[in-house]
Amino acid sequence: MLNRLLNKFQHLGAITLHSFRRLGRGFLFLLEVLASCGSMFVRPSLLIKQLYSVGVQTLIIIVVAGLFVGMVMALQSYYALVDFGAEDSVGVMVALSLLRELGPVVTALLFAGRAGSALTAEIGLMKATEQLSGMEMMAVNPMQRIVAPRFLAGVISMPLLATIFSAVGVFGAYIVAVELLGLDSGAFWSQSQDKVDLYMDIYNGIIKSIVFGIVVAWIAVFEGYDCMPTSEGLGQATTRTVVHSSLAILFLDFVLTALMFTK
Amino acid sequence: MSDILIKIRDLHFSRGDRKVFDGLSLDIPRRGVTAIMGPSGTGKTTLLKLIGGQLKPDQGTIEVDGLDVQQLSTNELFALRRRMGMLFQSGALLTDLSVFENVAYPLREHTRLNESMIRYLVLLKLNAVGLRGAADLMPAELSGGMSRRVALARAIALDPMMIMYDEPFTGQDPISMGVLVALISELNSALDICSIIVSHDVPDTLSISDQVYIISTGKVVGSGSPDELKDSKSEWTHQFIHGDSDGPVPFHYPARPILNDLYGS
Numbered sequence: 276m277l278n279r280l281l282n283k284f285q286h287l288g289a290i291t292l293h294s295f296r297r298l299g300r301g302f303l304f305l306l307e308v309l310a311s312c313g314s315m316f317v318r319p320s321l322l323i324k325q326l327y328s329v330g331v332q333t334l335i336i337i338v339v340a341g342l343f344v345g346m347v348m349a350l351q352s353y354y355a356l357v358d359f360g361a362e363d364s365v366g367v368m369v370a371l372s373l374l375r376e377l378g379p380v381v382t383a384l385l386f387a388g389r390a391g392s393a394l395t396a397e398i399g400l401m402k403a404t405e406q407l408s409g410m411e412m413m414a415v416n417p418m419q420r421i422v423a424p425r426f427l428a429g430v431i432s433m434p435l436l437a438t439i440f441s442a443v444g445v446f447g448a449y450i451v452a453v454e455l456l457g458l459d460s461g462a463f464w465s466q467s468q469d470k471v472d473l474y475m476d477i478y479n480g481i482i483k484s485i486v487f488g489i490v491v492a493w494i495a496v497f498e499g500y501d502c503m504p505t506s507e508g509l510g511q512a513t514t515r516t517v518v519h520s521s522l523a524i525l526f527l528d529f530v531l532t533a534l535m536f537t538k
Numbered sequence: 539m540s541d542i543l544i545k546i547r548d549l550h551f552s553r554g555d556r557k558v559f560d561g562l563s564l565d566i567p568r569r570g571v572t573a574i575m576g577p578s579g580t581g582k583t584t585l586l587k588l589i590g591g592q593l594k595p596d597q598g599t600i601e602v603d604g605l606d607v608q609q610l611s612t613n614e615l616f617a618l619r620r621r622m623g624m625l626f627q628s629g630a631l632l633t634d635l636s637v638f639e640n641v642a643y644p645l646r647e648h649t650r651l652n653e654s655m656i657r658y659l660v661l662l663k664l665n666a667v668g669l670r671g672a673a674d675l676m677p678a679e680l681s682g683g684m685s686r687r688v689a690l691a692r693a694i695a696l697d698p699m700m701i702m703y704d705e706p707f708t709g710q711d712p713i714s715m716g717v718l719v720a721l722i723s724e725l726n727s728a729l730d731i732c733s734i735i736v737s738h739d740v741p742d743t744l745s746i747s748d749q750v751y752i753i754s755t756g757k758v759v760g761s762g763s764p765d766e767l768k769d770s771k772s773e774w775t776h777q778f779i780h781g782d783s784d785g786p787v788p789f790h791y792p793a794r795p796i797l798n799d800l801y802g803s
Binding site for chain 1: 590592617633692
């Protein structure tokens with residue numbers, strides 16, 4: 276009995292040590308990536324290529340998701356607010372929800388699923404096929420040529436995608452609220468303009484999405500670079516990217532919201 | 539200039555609890571083909587990675603062209619690697635670049651040559667491996683043997699002082715094998731450099747080697763010219779060179795007597 280209990284504790288200790296060791300390795304990796312980002316000024320073409328692959332190719336899912344999220348929110352808000360005769364506030368409610376929370380969070384979750392997992396798989400496969408080793412032996416630093424451009428592209432793309440998500444979401448809400456439900460267009464826009472604050476809502480939302488961009492891109496490139504170079508290791512790494520990124524996004528969203536929106 | 543290009547002394551290296559090298563020492567001459575042979579899992583590829591500075595030994599020294607690889611800064615190590623070529627078992631071609639761009643890659647990274655000069659050099663290197671006509675193909679369109687030849691063209695792009703070949707003959711059909719054997723031998727003679735072949739393919743490797751080291755259990759267990767090894771009195775070397783199924787390396791993995799296993803005891 277005592278032995279079994281001790282074994283459990285030992286197992287728990289081993290998992291904790293492994294997790295902290297990995298976290299430490301991840302932080303050192305991040306420092307190395309940040310130190311390698313300067314090379315992008317020498318070869319901007321690498322960054323531009325990744326911006327297309329990471330950012331532009333994620334655009335469709337972001338636009339479609341943003342449109343439907345905005346439309347659904349407008350419907351739900353309308354049904355809740357119409358009982359109080361406050362249906363004219365649908366626009367502002369949707370805009371604030373999108374700019375403060377849903378824009379950055381849903382974009383980051385979608386980004387982790389679409390681009391994050393692709394980044395991990397791509398870097399992991401390069402590791403498994405010895406392409407990274409090959410670059411090292413050609414005296415080319417893969418941190419500068421492979422990891423840094425992908426990391427920076429993720430960080431730059433995220434706030435842009437989140438902004439597009441929110442803008443398309445507001446447009447989707449406009450279609451439902453004004454065109455379908457017949458609310459007044461002037462009230463929709465003027466209330467939104469009146470209640471949405473540039474610093475409090477828009478800037479804070481952008482700050483959130485930048486933080487999410489750093490975290491998702493970091494996790495994605497680290498998992499790819501650190502994965503076991505086997506098909507099983509690669510599968511586990513892509514899964515970890517999506518799971519860890521999603522949890523980190525939701526946790527950080529709570530922390531940032533608590534810091535940003537205190538009264 | 540010393541005739542010895544690579545000097546390894548008292549090398550110890552472990553992976554987890556497993557000792558890969560346990561006091562390995564060997565010298566590799568500046569010119570000619572040196573083969574490093576041994577059974578699977580003896581750390582032949584690990585040795586190449588240690589020479590290239592991709593791994594750090596637990597103990598001992600590795601000197602390449604008079605430089606202690608472990609003591610070099612990152613910049614110095616990269617400067618040394620520019621004078622090394624390495625052919626990976628898989629080829630390790632960059633899959634998003636064409637054959638031409640793969641060979642041009644080290645030239646673009648490390649030289650300021652203009653485009654016409656790069657084109658000239660790349661086509662010459664590809665011609666040397668017989669794949670000038672495949673310049674526009676992508677790596678996915680190449681066979682295994684062709685991939686290795688392209689990787690070989692890339693490895694010689696910067697005219698290195700040495701080339702390391704990691705299992706160049708594994709999984710090749712007889713024609714590809716013949717092509718690779720001839721290429722390695724001819725390139726070594728033409729460029730007058732040091733070639734290190736890591737392989738367990740005995741006949742083909744011995745046919746082009748000037749010197750051979752056989753490693754096992756973390757140490758050198760046999761060395762000399764191919765002829766000397768063929769006539770070696772060492773039972774171990776004899777078993778490896780002639781591919782005997784039983785000998786110092788037993789056919790059976792250590793186990794209890796079979797009757798005990800079949801009927802219990």
